[in-house]
Amino acid sequence: MLDISDLHVSVDGTEKLHDINLHIGQGETHILMGPNGSGKSTLLKAIMGFGGYTITSGSIVFKGQDITGMSIHERAHLGIGMMFQHPPAISGLKLEKLLAATSHLGADAIEALAQTVNMEDFLARDTNVGFSGGEIKRSEVLQLKVQQPDFLMLDEPESGVDLENMSLMGKEIAGLLDKDVHIINRRRSGLIITHTGYILDYLEADQGHVLIDGQIRCHGNPREILRVVKEKGYGECLRCKQM
């Protein structure tokens, strides 16, 4: 599904990601961990194609197409989607209008999807304006349920979410990643940034990666990586780097 080879990314002339190699197969969910400032969000934004994230060398191939030079919306049309950690509030743009503009769904279908994440009362409100932390996440999940991306990137889905919302979010994200589909038929893939690993209470991940100082230092079983980080912190990963 996604093949990243020898990727180097600069922000404001400073290289933030060095020699990233990442392969995410169809139906796979990967976890990305790492200390603050290690470049996790930078990687997601570079995959999405945001301005300011300059790919100086390497390539991103998605579904067999080199998307390295594509615009954001072309990537979205190919099937890449992203759940933002801090989405902007857009005054005057009603959530229902945004959802209608980004899909071919009718008002009834949108309303029905909104009900699944308790967002039906927010459809007539301006997108993300005055939303609480949990409401923002539900708004993001709703937008992604409408968009139906084949490859979903989630930037800290747990942050700012209370336990009750976390349960709903976890189930919905699992649904977006085809976790309710038998593994043989599972089509959708995902890359999830997590600090706490709470999301693993709701879905199984296939691989974990640790990003330190802009480099992927290790790949492995996600729960094992999470356990090591919880017990020993990222210091262990740093030492690992020195070995």
Add this chain to the structure above:
Amino acid sequence: MSTLQTDVTDIEQLSQEDRERLALTGLEVEMQNRCGSFFQIDQDVIQTTCGAEGIEMIPIKAALEKYDWVKDYYWNAVSRDKDKYTQYLAKQESPQGLVVIAHEGVKVEMPLQACLFLREEPVQHVHNIFIAREGSEINIISGCASSWQKEHGAHIGVTEIYVGKGAKVTSTMIHNWNPGISVFPRSATVVEEDGTFLSNYVCMQPVNRIDMYPTARLVGKNAVARFSSIVVATPGSTLDLGSRAILGAEHTSAELITRAITTGGTIISRGHILGEKDNTRGHIECKGLILKDGIIHAIPEIEGRVTGTELSHEAAVGKIARHEIEYLMARGLSEEEATATIIRGFLDVKISGLPAVLQEQIDAAIDKAESGF
């Protein structure tokens, strides 16, 4: 039905281009959503018709002859000597324009339309008086436009609005001029106890210059005024716009809201709220987007004169935030679609209490302009 002068064929004789220009300012020739209509081309009133019980629409000359008391409202809210434009108008031997009288307790949601069309004359002058008696409610949509062939000219208009006790007047003005036209509206409103005055102004098409600073004087307790302006300055246009509210009685409140976009023209967005009495509130909000190099100069003024007045303002001028565009692009919108969607949202001022037909008219003007961004 009171019809003083009706010559509908004249409207129908206008060119298709001109009729389309007028339609964008809210003129409905078929009048499906209008309860009355006044139409003036240059200095000729060609239509005055009103089908609403308890509402009178009369050309100003006839109104001054019909009711002796109308003269008490003539040059009352606006002074003849205010400036050279009012002096020019006051000197006219044959004043043109419209008087609307909503009699006591009469409430009509369907708007009246007043259409002023500059076609051939160098200067069009208009004097309108809207009188809403106690407990009445009216909606007036004023469409002002110039012929597509009209290269140069000026429109000078005085509008005096009197909102009686507990009455409500919603006045929506939509302008559609040409790059060589200069426009000088001079308006003032007096709002009595428990009265509400909503003023909406939309100008999104090229013009040489618009210069106006309407004032609402809130003279009775609990009176409310709200001015909303949605304006776009194209290259070569100068829009010097303001609105002023004088909180002259206790428990009065006012809100002045502006959304301004420049695509190369100049916008001076003025606002002034004067808090003269206790328990009064006022707020000015001006947001400007500079899409292409142009000028947006916001000058909000709040002036409190007693301890019990609470006044505030917020003004922001800038460009569309890149991360907002990219957010929508990540959902699949192209850069152009994302930009237009954000501009549309920016211009979407929620005007509470606005009848749906007026909102539709404003939306139509925005949609028309949006295709040019």
